[in-house]
Amino acid sequence: MLDHSRTPHPEHQYLDLLERAWREGAPRRDRTGVGTRALFGQTLRIDLSDGTVPLLTTKRVSWKTIVRELLWFLDGGTNIRPLLQDGVTIWTDWPLAKYRRETGEDISQKAFEARIVEDEAFAQRWGDLGPVYGAQWRHWPRYEPAGEADGETLYRRDPEGIDQITALVRDIRTHPSSRRLIFTGWNVAELGGMALPPCHTTYQYFVADGRLSGLLHQRSCDVGLGVPYNLVTASLLIRMLAQQCDLEPGEFVWFGGDTHVYENHGDLVAEQLSREPRPWPVLRFARRPESILDYRFDDFIIEGYDPHPSIAAPIAV
Structure with missing residues (x-):
């Protein structure tokens, strides 16, 4: 105690x-x-x-x-690549688990992180976390009227958001x-x-x-x-x-x-x-x-x- x-x-x-x-x-x-x-x-x-x-x-x-x-x-970041470039690995576990689950490749964390840093295309595919904190803090989704079709209002998503x-x-x-x-x-x-x-x-x-x-x-x-x-x-x-x-x-x-x-x-x-x-x-x-x-x-x-x-x-x- x-x-x-x-x-x-x-x-x-x-x-x-x-x-x-x-x-x-x-x-x-x-x-x-x-x-x-x-x-x-x-x-x-x-x-x-x-x-x-x-x-x-x-x-x-x-x-x-x-x-x-x-x-x-x-x-507004949602991809782990900038973090890994600064040596920050605290967000790796989630995309690594997804990569292993979807590809079946038993890649080590160190090797996965190296590929994220070295290969931009690989990072875009496997390093993104979805609309996590940064996306919501800086770009909360906002939709604006974009015309009508068949009597219904159409909306488009503002890329910048709120x-x-x-x-x-x-x-x-x-x-x-x-x-x-x-x-x-x-x-x-x-x-x-x-x-x-x-x-x-x-x-x-x-x-x-x-x-x-x-x-x-x-x-x-x-x-x-x-x-x-x-x-x-x-x-x-x-x-x-x-x-x-x-x-x-x-x-x-x-x-x-x-x-x-x-x-x-x-x-x-x-x-x-x-x-x-x-x-x-x-x-x-x-x-x-x-x-x-x-x-x-x-x-x-x-x-x-x-x-x-x-x-x-x-x-x-």
Whole structure:
């Protein structure tokens, strides 16, 4: 059990959640066949006003991977090739599983990734994930009237769609008290075409006293592997939006729906709970880009990150 007599540290919220999910979670059969222990309706509240970011210190979390993935989302990306070109492999499992299933070729992950990087045609065929996060964030489908036939209105799909991110920045700047400062990736009509429906589904923002706070509703929460990434992604977005809208960061509120630990993550849980948190690092920006869409990897500077070593654990696909 965690020792709550220790000096409070914001990471204890996450460690408490990890422990409770493992000890108290209801046994669940899941689509992966691995099985989970799950809680429902969990909350974390994280103060970002001091410049820190919730990069866990009880195990190393690859903040560089998180930044590159977030920039890929904001670019509207849906193909893993740009990620692999930057050495990011966290999305490979799904297209690799599809390739093996449909071709019968027992190709290694390393060989598959090399083909994606080296062969653009192969990447177009096998590296696309469908209309996942980036497509919904930047190009939510919109249909416009395109004439009539046999008395019925015909519609055509606008190739650009609705740019939720650009609209969000505009609305925070012009209507900071709005209750509609929201974007989402949960497009019901397109879920079937996605390699993985969005786990972090809906983001909402709130402006008060010159500070921008953000809320994330996450429908499916892999506490051991995924949530450490999701907390940082959402926090980075708050910081970027605040910079773009001349605001200071406020609070990040995380809501977890199905909040679970996989049955094969017992070693991860035990090892992580045995470690003492260290101070969280600070994020600063190298510059202020022209827009929310113009950030580059080198714009993110993480200072003072001194975590315990990483903890290996299998991903369930």
